[in-house]
Amino acid sequence: MIELQDIKKGFGDKEILKGVSAVMESGKVNLIIGASGSGKTVMMKCMVGLIEVDAGKILYDGKDFTNMDTHERKVIRQEIGMLFQGSALFDSMTVEQNVMFPLEMFGTGSYRDKKKRVAECLERVNLKDAAKKFPAEISGGMKKRVGIARAIVLNPKYLFCDEPNSGLDPQTSLLIDQLIKELTVEYNITTVINTHDMNTVMESGDHIVYMYQGQKQWEGSNKEIVFSNDQLLNDFIFASEFLREAKEMRQHELFSSGKWKEDLKNKAGNPAGGDRQKPE
Amino acid sequence: MLKGMFSRPENMKMYWKQFMQQCVDIGVGSFGIVFIISLFMGGVTTLQTAYQLVNPIIPKSTIAQVVRDTIILEFAPTLTSIVLAGVVGSKIASELGNMRVTEQIDALEIMGINTKGYLILPKILAALLMIPILVMISGFLGVWGGKEAGVLSGIISPDEFLQGLRQDFRAYNVFFALAKSYTFGFIIASVSAYYGYNVKGGALEIGKASTTSVVVSCVLVLFMDYALTAILL
Numbered sequence: 001m002i003e004l005q006d007i008k009k010g011f012g013d014k015e016i017l018k019g020v021s022a023v024m025e026s027g028k029v030n031l032i033i034g035a036s037g038s039g040k041t042v043m044m045k046c047m048v049g050l051i052e053v054d055a056g057k058i059l060y061d062g063k064d065f066t067n068m069d070t071h072e073r074k075v076i077r078q079e080i081g082m083l084f085q086g087s088a089l090f091d092s093m094t095v096e097q098n099v100m101f102p103l104e105m106f107g108t109g110s111y112r113d114k115k116k117r118v119a120e121c122l123e124r125v126n127l128k129d130a131a132k133k134f135p136a137e138i139s140g141g142m143k144k145r146v147g148i149a150r151a152i153v154l155n156p157k158y159l160f161c162d163e164p165n166s167g168l169d170p171q172t173s174l175l176i177d178q179l180i181k182e183l184t185v186e187y188n189i190t191t192v193i194n195t196h197d198m199n200t201v202m203e204s205g206d207h208i209v210y211m212y213q214g215q216k217q218w219e220g221s222n223k224e225i226v227f228s229n230d231q232l233l234n235d236f237i238f239a240s241e242f243l244r245e246a247k248e249m250r251q252h253e254l255f256s257s258g259k260w261k262e263d264l265k266n267k268a269g270n271p272a273g274g275d276r277q278k279p280e
Numbered sequence: 281m282l283k284g285m286f287s288r289p290e291n292m293k294m295y296w297k298q299f300m301q302q303c304v305d306i307g308v309g310s311f312g313i314v315f316i317i318s319l320f321m322g323g324v325t326t327l328q329t330a331y332q333l334v335n336p337i338i339p340k341s342t343i344a345q346v347v348r349d350t351i352i353l354e355f356a357p358t359l360t361s362i363v364l365a366g367v368v369g370s371k372i373a374s375e376l377g378n379m380r381v382t383e384q385i386d387a388l389e390i391m392g393i394n395t396k397g398y399l400i401l402p403k404i405l406a407a408l409l410m411i412p413i414l415v416m417i418s419g420f421l422g423v424w425g426g427k428e429a430g431v432l433s434g435i436i437s438p439d440e441f442l443q444g445l446r447q448d449f450r451a452y453n454v455f456f457a458l459a460k461s462y463t464f465g466f467i468i469a470s471v472s473a474y475y476g477y478n479v480k481g482g483a484l485e486i487g488k489a490s491t492t493s494v495v496v497s498c499v500l501v502l503f504m505d506y507a508l509t510a511i512l513l
Contacts, residue, residue: 050386070287077392088383102391105291160390 001026002047002158002190007056009042016042018214019056027188029181029204031195034211035236041162043211044194048080048160049073060158078106081151081189083161087143089135089150096122096131099149106154121149125179141172145179152183159189165197173197177204198237201225202250210236226250281474284396285404295402302406310367310414317363318418321355322347322425330435340436344444347426349453353513356419357457358505361464364411365497369472372403373493376476377486385477400477404469411465412458419457456512463508464501471497 002024009017016039024030024047032040045051047058049065058065060076068076089098099121103114122128125145130138138146144164151159161180165173177197181204184191193200201208202222210218210233218225218233225237226247238244289295329346376399379385388395423445430436436444475493479485 048390050389074290074392077390080390082387082390084383084387086382088387090384090387091378091382105294105391105393 001061003059005057008054009046010054016214020216022209022216024190024192025207026190028206029184029191031193031201031205031208033201038211039214040194040211044160044162079157081156081159083147083151083164085163085166087147089143089146091135095133095146098146099153102154121153125149140167144176159191161193163194223254285401287394287397290393299402299405302402303410306368306406307410310364313367314360314414314418318421319425322422323429325350326426326430340440341444343436344441345447348423348445351422352419352453352457356422357415357460360415360418361501362498365468366494369468369494369497370490372472373476373490374486376473377479377489380479381482400473403473407465407469412461415461460508463504467500468497
């Protein structure tokens with residue numbers, strides 16, 4: 001579990017994060033959503049230590065990441081996998097070498113074991129045939145999958161994905177979402193995704209944090225989100241007529257199937273849950 | 281930046297591999313241009329020295345002596361380094377800049393790798409090893425080019441040239457050339473790594489960082505050339 005306690009971050013006079021507290025739940029897909037400039041990317045970069053926070057704490061399973069020295073951070077970072085918006089693959093290496101890199105740097109065991117692990121990861125993301133290709137020779141969706149394979153090769157406890165669907169067609173986006181969701185369950189990873197994609201929100205988001213102007217505006221599950229009466233959240237998520245209709249259909253579906261009641265019961269003891277409004 | 285480079289390597293084998301890769305990139309990658317400029321530099325020096333030495337009392341072997349000292353003291357270390365500032369410096373700055381812009385450096389950081397140690401230190405060490413070697417090769421090629429140009433144009437015979445090369449040779453001059461090449465090697469690698477590593481923005485900024493690193497490296501090389509000459513000679 002990753003816990004953010006009153007995180008503040010500014011650049012010059014501009015305050016980007018204004019005291020954000022949130023919990024990223026273990027073994028679940030946690031989403032950070034919000035409009036451009038709402039502070040979600042800064043928040044994710046603070047969580048992985050690429051940006052230092054001005055105030056507040058970030059706890060990884062109770063361990064304070066913000067006050068760790070370089071060596072302690074290195075240990076935590078070896079438990080982190082990250083998929084970057086642009087995939088961030090090493091241009092001079094083949095797909096196989098990219099996935100092998102973390103293993104070569106930190107992995108133990110023989111070269112044959114490492115090769116076997118790389119092959120497993122590439123097979124898991126359906127890229128076995130592209131092993132010898134260079135990043136410049138593969139498509140955007142394939143690059144994302146290589147990024148995922150590289151992120152999971154060391155069996156991380158935490159997986160961070162920055163805009164995993166950006167620049168991808170809807171079908172490939174679905175595949176990436178599905179893959180991340182499956183891996184989260186399979187490896188019991190705490191996954192944090194920074195996204196704008198409403199399909200990801202509705203299909204994959206076990207736990208959602210909505211950011212608005214540097215503050216946490218709403219927090220809850222993908223079932224709760226369709227019943228939320230938060231105006232800002234609704235304006236952001238269900239911006240088009242099509243999405244508003246989809247929301248009503250989902251509300252109806254959840255309410256008639258009784259899943260909504262189930263979710264309410266499960267969330268009863270969770271004060272972090274989003275505002276709930278019983279549908280009329 | 282330099283302070284941040286020194287920490288215990290996460291995996292010595294990977295750092296060694298990176299160092300060897302950089303040696304190949306800097307050394308082998310720049311050999312072609314060093315070969316060409318050295319030959320012509322030597323040839324032109326011979327022709328121009330012969331043009332200026334018109335006094336019949338001065339023996340022709342003096343041409344070789346002047347060519348040798350000019351190349352060892354100045355042309356091989358400084359001219360080669362200026363060219364390498366363009367070739368190697370722009371490559372280092374644009375490579376690191378591209379890695380920064382495409383978040384490859386962030387990806388390494390997330391993995392728990394000291395990026396300054398893994399990306400910059402091997403480049404500086406490789407430059408410190410390969411640039412003096414290139415300067416030495418440039419010296420030999422320059423003198424050889426000078427001899428060939430002199431002989432082919434009928435200015436000086438091969439024997440006279442060899443005789444001139446042996447006249448009043450000072451080993452200290454070679455030490456001086458090496459001292460300069462180590463200093464210039466460090467300047468080229470560290471300045472370009474600094475500008476590349478700290479790029480902010482996109483493709484345009486990578487180009488700017490690359491150009492700035494070459495300009496700053498060249499100015500520093502020329503400044504240090506003067507300073508070292510004033511101190512060591």
